[in-house]
Amino acid sequence: MVLLGESIGYSLSPTLHNAAFAHDGIDCVYLACSVESSGVRAAMDGLWALGARGANVTIPHKQQALACATEATPTAQALGAANTLVRTPEGWRADNTDVAGFLAPLDAHRSRLEGARVVVFGAGGAARAVVYGVLTALEAAKVTLVARRPEQAEALAADLETAAGRAKMQVATPGTAASSVREADLVVNATPLGMGDGRTPWPGADDFRPEQVVYDLVYRPAQTPFLDAAASRGATTIGGLPMLLGQAGAAYRLWTGREFPLDVAREAALSALQS
Template sequence: MKEIKGTTKLCGLVGNPVEHSISPLIHNNLSKLKDIDMVYTTFRVEDEDVDSAIKGAYALGIVGLNVTVPHKQRVMESLVAIDPLAKAIGAVNTLVRDEKGFKGYNTDILGLERELMDEGLSIKNKTCIILGAGGAAGAITFLCASREAKKVFVINRSLDKANSIKEAVNAHFNSDIVEVLGLDEYERIEDNDCLCIQCTSVGLYPNVEDVIISDDAFYKKLSAGVDIIYNPYRTRFMKLCNKAGKKAYNGLKMLLYQGVCAYELWTDTKISASECQKIYTKMRAHMAGNIILIGFMGSGKSTFGKWIAKHKDMEFIDTDDYIESKENMSINEIFETKGEEYFRELETSVVKELQAKLTNCVISVGGGLVVKPENQKLLANMGKVVYLETPKCELIKRLSSSNNRPLLKDVNLSDRIDELMEKREEIYKKAATVKVDTANRDFEDMYKDIINS
């Protein structure tokens, strides 16, 4: 737990709702990486309280704020200055402390542009479809026009809001690049390789089955889809894109990069690509919500994992059991008939398979699975990796009667444990998000170490 002092700086997120946000994860981990004494939290603010909240935040000495739905436009009335780009877009998502109040910026488009670059998606000469007409939709429409899109269609229920975006962007660029369509008018789009960006809150958790357009024919017009929602990790919009054979991406990287831009404005620092990747890995793990138990054979991964699953309403999966079920033979039989190298490749393929489909699970992995660097990276993206640290004397006690461990066959148990631990212990520690000492502790106490890390 970070020590909060009288000199600790404060930033935060203003919106409604904000409880679901993972922005605190981004900014508090950035401060940890950069060794900056600053904390970030969330502030739920009602529509009628936006002005008083912003002025109060300035009076309290808050360094900076992010602004999310539904306040990205309303907040502009409470600012002493607005960056020209944000003014042209007509929406603000970042506030930076100035001499007499806050100055507004828009880092949404910078975040999305960087995500598109990461995924190899280009706007230039592309027909772009924007679903929605809120603050994010306005910013992204502006981005598409500024990056030489062939045409931009804004599709929305309310044509008035969509037309406001159209008029602002077309006037700014002195063109007719933006056209407005109703939800049932997408057939007027002639191209069949459009880049579609879903900018509404439709489909946001807990309403995960909602989607703004459900017609399969719409998705056949796309080359790729990007949903700025990141919770759930795979939205129904993304599933419909995939069903039509199109690639789909969520808004997690956009959230990361717009947050990084805001953080750099508040702290006058630069965040490196490697630091961004570290934060993104934490974000991926957080969204998955899995607990991955690693450690030496006999450390109690399966027993503790089943206890967590039972008492914390999670599913339990043991990778060794999963492999035995897929191969229809025991681990011993796999080692004897196909060899250890074959088994290690099986482990990697299983981790890849589980990564793609598991959330809110406790996963116990084989003792040797973590040794492979590729597996370490996969596990880091799946959830919180927990190393169960167990004394050698306890391992000997638990393993002395075991006859189903191929690496312990026909060897001196104590010597074999020493040999394997010498190879693996530092790997376990490096791969772990949190280390849990299992010696003489009950499961509830051990679980607290995980949730408090």
């Protein structure tokens, strides 16, 4: 198994998957392989020739991996991106487990989030999975996309128009989003801000409130400035590690047909984060 992407030395995926394989006695190894966009198809062909069982794909190759696959699941097709490749007799099947990973830690809060008002910071691939998840699984009533480039957020909203159904989709910039953040039931950071740089997509701690769930997809560090600000106002906070484990577990089941040893993988990830 491999992870295909660029600048992926930070990834915890090899750590948690290799821990899971060792625990389950599976003769597999998971490696991170940096690949340029021009080499994605060749990398997929090479993995196929080597007999690889599957792969993960991360930015910026998720759309290209989907295009190069022989077939795709409805979720991958709806998102226009694949983060998981599964070997089949016919070729690579593209799937997307980001949605399942994002939703996994929200199960405990589902009753208060069904029909929620949601704010999502970002308009890239991670935001696409988040928006699709809240629309299809939580039946969000309203989704506000906050992006520095509104045209990118508008394109995302247009792409997911079918999934939106009767939900209200709107676009805001960081300068116009305060009222949406204050009224939201769920606030999600789907940008890289906070990944070891001390930055936050939303500096206004006073806009958070105790009734909210605030979720940061960044997992390194475990507690970001964004989550610190929300916690200071009493909000329920969720870091990015549960999503990473959730999407990894879904991919693991697709590759092996076995349940993911979640506790083993979590312990390995936490140990790596603390080292």
